[in-house]
Amino acid sequence: MLSGYHAIPNLIGLYAERIDAGDYAGAGELFAHATITSEGRDVRIAGADAARGMYEAWTRRYPDNGTPHTRHVTTNLVLDVDDEAGTGTCRSYVTVFQSLADFPLQPIFTGRYHDTFERADGAWRFVGRHMITDYVGDLSRHLNHVL
Template sequence: MSSGYHAIPNLIGLYAERIDAGDYAGVGELFAHAVITAEGRDLKVAGADAARAMFEAWTRRYPDNGTPHTRHVTTNLILDVDDDAGTGTCRSYVTVFQALPDFPLQPVFTGRYHDTFERPEGTWRFTRRHMITDYVGDLSRHLNQSL
C-alpha cells in the first residue's frame, strides 16, 4: 500500500503527462471516480466518459502528432494526507505552456487545482478536481471554446 505523499503527486503528474500527450481517454480514466468542477462556471463532470468528452470538446489536438503542443507544469503542491483513513487533498498551481511552429513558446494559462483523493482497496484515485482560472494568455491555439 503506497503512501498518499507519493501516490498523489504521481496522479497529478500523470494528468499533466496524459493531457499533454493528447490522451484524453487516459485523462478520463484518472477521473473515473471523480467529479470535475470549475470556479465561476456551471460545470459538473462526473466519470471517465464525461471527463474524456469534456477534454475532447475543449482542448485542441494538432494533426501532426495528435497532441495540443502543451506542457502543463504543476507546482506548489500543498498535500494533506491521512494514510490511515486513505484520504487526501492537494492544492496546486498550474501553468500551461504552448508552442507551435508559428506560435512561440509562451504561457497561455495559469490557475489552481483543488483536488481530493481516496484509497479504496489500496489504490489512490481522484475523487474531485476543482479548477480555478487565475490568468489567461493567448488561448486561441489551445482551446476549442472560450473561457
C-alpha cells in the same frame, strides 16, 4: 502500499502527461470516480466518459502528432494526507505552456487545482478536482472555443 504522500503527486503528474500527450481517454480514466468542477462556471463533470468528452470538446489536438503542443506544469503542491483513513487533499498551481511553429513558446494559462483523493482497494484515486482560473493568455490555439 504506497503512501498518499507519494501516490497523490504521481496522479497529478500522470494527468499532466496524459493531457499533454493528447490522451484524453487516459486523462478521463483518472477521473473515473471523481467529479470535476470549475470556479465561476456551471460545470460539473462526473466519471471517465464525461471527463474524456470534456477534454475532447474543449482542447484542440494537432494532426502532426495528435497532441495539443502543451506542457502542463503543476507546482506548489500542498498535501494533506491521512494514510490511515485513506483520504487526502492537494492544492496546487498549474501553468500551461504552448508552442507551435507559428506560435512561440509561451505561458497561455495559469490557475489552481483543489483536488481530493481516496484510497480504494489499495490504490489512490481522484474523487474531486476543482479548477480555478487565475490568468489567461492567448488560448486561441489551445481551445476549440472561447472561455
